[in-house]
Amino acid sequence: MSNLYFEEVDLGAVSNAGPYLVSKDEIISFAKQYDPVPRHIDEEAASRSMFGGLTASGAHTFAILISLTGRLQPRNVTLAGLGWDELRLPNPVRPDDALDLEVKVLEKRESKSKPDRGIVRRQVVLRNQNRETVLACFASVLIAKRPGS
């Protein structure tokens, strides 16, 4: 499928990607490198935590969201991520979860300083196999305009 430039991004359009299967090994190896606290790397300690079992680091959940964003179809010609707002983790990600991403276009505007690009604001929701939200946020991304437009 072709990539969409800024001009082709429609307000209200919804796109999806997934599932992303989260293994226990991936949860532990990510957390060992970036967030090595017992609730993310030690099954025994995690079973006594407030979540009652191993959970993924929030940084890992965010990385999975970025990974799925790259698999959205159709894909935008994204130049850079600009920022994320109201990022929330209402439910933890656990081993063997299957995560799905839903992205909805909320706003688009042309860049004031650079005529070759625009800014799109999207509502982003990552859910598990039980349709529980594990990450929700608003994302602003810089998207290229069609060359020569």
Next chain:
Amino acid sequence: MSNLYFEEVDLGAVSNAGPYLVSKDEIISFAKQYDPVPRHIDEEAASRSMFGGLTASGAHTFAILISLTGRLQPRNVTLAGLGWDELRLPNPVRPDDALDLEVKVLEKRESKSKPDRGIVRRQVVLRNQNRETVLACFASVLIAKRPGS
């Protein structure tokens, strides 16, 4: 150094961690797994991008922030990250950057539903060796109260 419970978190207190040295290999291997676009994994393509060279995925920069948060001294008895607001990446992270984290306590309040914990809102800034901000956000974390308090 001992861990600080909710009662011992002071408004306005600043803590630091770092430096975190970012290698080119780490930028590429993280991005290959979670954000495999040319500007993060292909030096030649990255040199032609808007940043003029290889840059870290935003998800990677966020993971480094979480990693440094775990090294703050003194450390809080953190139960979970609740959310992040106004997350911005004003400058890219590049190979061989040395990143430092600064965290300032802005607000604290007791949990309404759970008497054994409280919520702390912190201003979080990650800077490179040139004192340029590469990530800024506000983070809300759940912190345990001293047992038996």
